Amino acid sequence: MGAFFIWANFYGSYYRIQKWGIGGGTKNKNTKRYEKCFPYWEKYIILKIVKKLTNTEDTMKDYIIGIDIGGTSVKLGLFTIEGELVHKWEVVTDKSNNGSNILNDICKSVKETLEEQQIPIDNVQGAGMGIPGPARSDGYVETCPNLGWRNCNPAKELSELLQIPVFVGNDANVAALGELWKGGGKGADTMVLITLGTGVGSGIIMNGEIVAGNRGLSGELGHVTVNIEEKEACNCNNYGCLEQYASATGIVRVANRMLNASQKPSKLREFDTLTAKDIFDCAKEYDEVAMEAVEKLGEYLGRTMASVTFTIDPDVFVIGGGVSKAGEILLNVINKYYKRYVCLSSQMGEVRLATLGNDAGIYGAAKMALGK
Numbered sequence: 001m002g003a004f005f006i007w008a009n010f011y012g013s014y015y016r017i018q019k020w021g022i023g024g025g026t027k028n029k030n031t032k033r034y035e036k037c038f039p040y041w042e043k044y045i046i047l048k049i050v051k052k053l054t055n056t057e058d059t060m061k062d063y064i065i066g067i068d069i070g071g072t073s074v075k076l077g078l079f080t081i082e083g084e085l086v087h088k089w090e091v092v093t094d095k096s097n098n099g100s101n102i103l104n105d106i107c108k109s110v111k112e113t114l115e116e117q118q119i120p121i122d123n124v125q126g127a128g129m130g131i132p133g134p135a136r137s138d139g140y141v142e143t144c145p146n147l148g149w150r151n152c153n154p155a156k157e158l159s160e161l162l163q164i165p166v167f168v169g170n171d172a173n174v175a176a177l178g179e180l181w182k183g184g185g186k187g188a189d190t191m192v193l194i195t196l197g198t199g200v201g202s203g204i205i206m207n208g209e210i211v212a213g214n215r216g217l218s219g220e221l222g223h224v225t226v227n228i229e230e231k232e233a234c235n236c237n238n239y240g241c242l243e244q245y246a247s248a249t250g251i252v253r254v255a256n257r258m259l260n261a262s263q264k265p266s267k268l269r270e271f272d273t274l275t276a277k278d279i280f281d282c283a284k285e286y287d288e289v290a291m292e293a294v295e296k297l298g299e300y301l302g303r304t305m306a307s308v309t310f311t312i313d314p315d316v317f318v319i320g321g322g323v324s325k326a327g328e329i330l331l332n333v334i335n336k337y338y339k340r341y342v343c344l345s346s347q348m349g350e351v352r353l354a355t356l357g358n359d360a361g362i363y364g365a366a367k368m369a370l371g372k
């Protein structure tokens with residue numbers, strides 16, 4: 001069956017050369033031999049039968065497109081189906097008229113780029129798209145305030161514009177898929193990506209697939225309540241969310257609060273506008289207040305990760321976002337508390353750093369385009 005499959009793939013590439021004069025291989029002695037053996041219509045029928053038998057009907061194209069729509073720009077990537085990034089570019093997110101121009105702009109830009117790269121759209125298997133809001137697995141979007149979208153199906157709309165299959169997911173979930181495919185989660189089957197940026201985002205992948213949930217709320221770990229004593233409200237109007245302690249703005253808030261509550265000498269007092277990086281840098285130099293703020297982050301995040309372990313027991317946690325640049329000190333403090341709160345097993349999920357940075361979204365979106 002293996003040899004048959006290889007032959008079928010080879011034959012598929014050959015068929016494309018004949019039809020469009022592009023991609024997938026070069027004409028050689030063997031292809032010429034096949035050319036002699038079978039006239040055109042026979043080749044077509046044989047190829048169809050082979051595709052059906054080997055279930056490779058939709059996997060014989062060479063490229064996929066990953067799209068990551070953000071509030072200010074849309075990142076796009078043209079990939080080979082093996083996941084090699086061929087070309088990366090960006091367009092401005094036009095949010096005027098409730099974001100009604102966004103998909104047309106993407107379509108125009110994709111077509112222009114394919115033309116530049118001399119790749120026909122027929123050789124693109126599909127596109128995936130990450131959006132900054134909840135998305136159902138059928139592509140339906142109830143509301144996406146960051147883009148102005150309401151009750152629409154951007155997957156269906158872009159698919160009609162480009163004439164290729166399009167899949168849509170929440171950007172954090174899509175980024176998680178990217179890290180699983182080509183980044184820090186490589187080799188894992190079930191993985192949770194936690195991004196520590198301005199807020200705390202997360203995406204859950206189970207058995208290689210995004211877990212979107214019924215309303216797209218799955219993986220909103222940033223708004224898990226970790227401190228019921230908290231008096232200050234989170235952006236979501238709840239109190240004591242993980243995001244209030246473990247995001248870049250959260251750790252600054254915690255450190256400022258500690259500085260105001262005591263007279264302890266601290267290097268942090270020397271900064272006009274404190275950043276998460278300043279706190280981690282000072283913690284590395286054993287500044288007491290900075291270390292306390294880092295410990296607080298580790299405690300709340302580690303405890304949340306333990307709860308996630310008791311829920312889905314992932315192979316790997318991948319930590320991304322700007323705060324993850326702190327590196328080893330962050331991993332150490334997360335591991336310390338994560339291990340403290342996980343029980344019942346001596347083994348637990350591995351904690352790793354993300355490796356794809358801002359490209360995780362386009363990688364994950366491209367992976368979606370491959371379908372199941």
Ligand SMILES: [Zn+2]
Pocket residue numbers: 222223234235236237238241243
């Ligand atoms: Zn919240």
